[in-house]
Amino acid sequence: MVTFFDASLESISVHHVGNQSLNELYALSKQPLALKDELLSKLLMQYFLTPFEKSTEVYHLMHPSDLELNTIYHFATQIFEEPDKFHDASEQIAKFLYNVTNHPNIKPGELYVGLFKDVQIEGNQLDVVGIFKSENKETYLKVYPDTGGFTVDYEENAININKLDKGVLIFSIEKENGYKVVVIDKNNSGQDAAVYWKDQFLQLKIRNDSFNQTNNTLSIYKNFVTQKLDDEFEMSKADKIDLLNRSMKYFKEKETFDLDEFTGEVIGNPEAIQSFKSFKSNYEQEFDSPINDNFEISGNAVKKQQRVYKSVLKLDKNFHIYIHGDNKLIEKGFDDDRAMNYYKVYFKEEQ
Template sequence: MKIIAHQIGNKINGNGVKLSQEELHTDETMQELLQQYFLGSFKSEETYQFYSDSYLANNFVYFVVSQLFENKSQFINASKDLGRLLYDAAENPRIQGGELFIVYFPAENENDVDKIGIFKTERKESFLKLFSQPDTFDIEKDQGISLAKIDKAALIFNKDKDTGYVLQVVDNNKNGDMYYWFEDFLKVKQRTDDYFHTQESLMLYKDFIKKQLPQEFEVTKTDQADFLNKSIKFFNEKEEFKLDEFTNEVLGDEKVIESFVNFKTDYEQDMQINVAEEFPINSSAVKKSQKHFKSIIKLDKNFHIYIHGDKSKIQEGQDEKGLFYKLYYEKQV
């Protein structure tokens, strides 16, 4: 593993840069600690790829990374190029300066590929240091990099070069600028893989149930909750998504299905994406999206009803006291 560190300030604020001339010299213990720190940043299976508004080679990070994969002897010079580019990308005075680490991870086995990591630390944490004296201790306050969570990270896998490589990207400290890391520096977009199609299909369906369905059909909040629950059940139980199977099992009604298909077409045009009609379901994407599918009926400021299934056990009505919901259950837990 090759590691080099640079100091990157904020260009707008005139902080400047300090570029190293040599790689970091680390022992085996420190290498293991740093590898765990860097690679532990990536929790999601969501992947990205480099892109350009013209030719892919005009994406400068892609260009530098491609040269580095072909010739590791250019590691130091390539890392400096990335440092300068990151410095130039800081066009917002709120962007924090910090340490930039460029890391080359060689393939660990024949099934693995080489990887290049780009990591930036920004936030500093306070800590205390104790110094032993003959009869007591001295204590000092200092600041340093926390090993709990890195601020910005990108891991580029040496595969699918022609389509912009495969990346994992993290930004845990946007600090008022949503585009600095993803757009201004890396210039990446999400790959249209199984994770993407699973995630987008669920979001598309949720938008249809929440926004479009009530405009075209007489549906209650209970009906909407039931549709959302059935969709999550479908994605959790199936290994593969097929649009016809999904609409027949979850939506059922022909007019509702037709409305959904039309909504899907408009959604794809508006978002400029294509959501596949058949794909393997990615369980990680389902798990991440599931938190947006909470079926909650909010009643004034007094009550919230969480519906997890079987809408037949809930009835809606009105009497002299006002609107009400009647709930049936077998036991209290």
């Protein structure tokens, strides 16, 4: 979680970045923005930092061969170590973003590079380099008191400070690993255009902490149950939902994950257990993301996955059955006279 109760905005520079594939240009400011108005500083802090308050996934900047070759890492380090070169570094960051803005679906917009003090993440108050881009503009009505009533006016192409399009906070910690990084990207205009912010501009890799170990394990297990089991075993949808419910119950009740304990309690069948372990191993190799056999379970990751773990059995367009408990209390059959499937549900009382 990111908090900024004691934070301050030390410097900020604003540039404009167009789309070079559409022959648009970039425009650089000559000096940092003057922050003489205290209210303006507070509004900018709200616009830039509030969206990160609920961030739980932490990344690192990376490069496949040498971390020093990551452009954002290089200029973030320069800002941390030589704050007097802040504006020069912001110009280079704007030029680099322009170089990777080469898909026709990427919108032009203002780029803000800021230096913050005392932003907190995971209990540490740190200096932060923030990079933000505003792409979407809105029209606002303005109402003024007038003699005997009111006057209504409007302002076009204004920025909604409650809607940050793209942003990244780079914390001055774990430099050797690529710093701690949290990121926002809310405008994905097609998959090809979406990758440019995280993959081409920032070049991020997920930090392999308890949150991501928990999140990845639950994702892998869900994919295994919903996609892989049908290839090897005959299972009803009700049985699959039961397997998902049992896994979620395990992660909610346990403080630590143990692979053998989990597979024994949740899956049970030796052949299915081996199939899951192979499925997990293939994922680790394909995405170069090892997952420990034992790790501390992250409650935040469990809450995140619970939203996508579905316990609903959808029957045509007529019925939805929510299965939360014992799957032995629901039976599937086939009615020959109607030539239709049916489910029989056992219960003691209506509620």
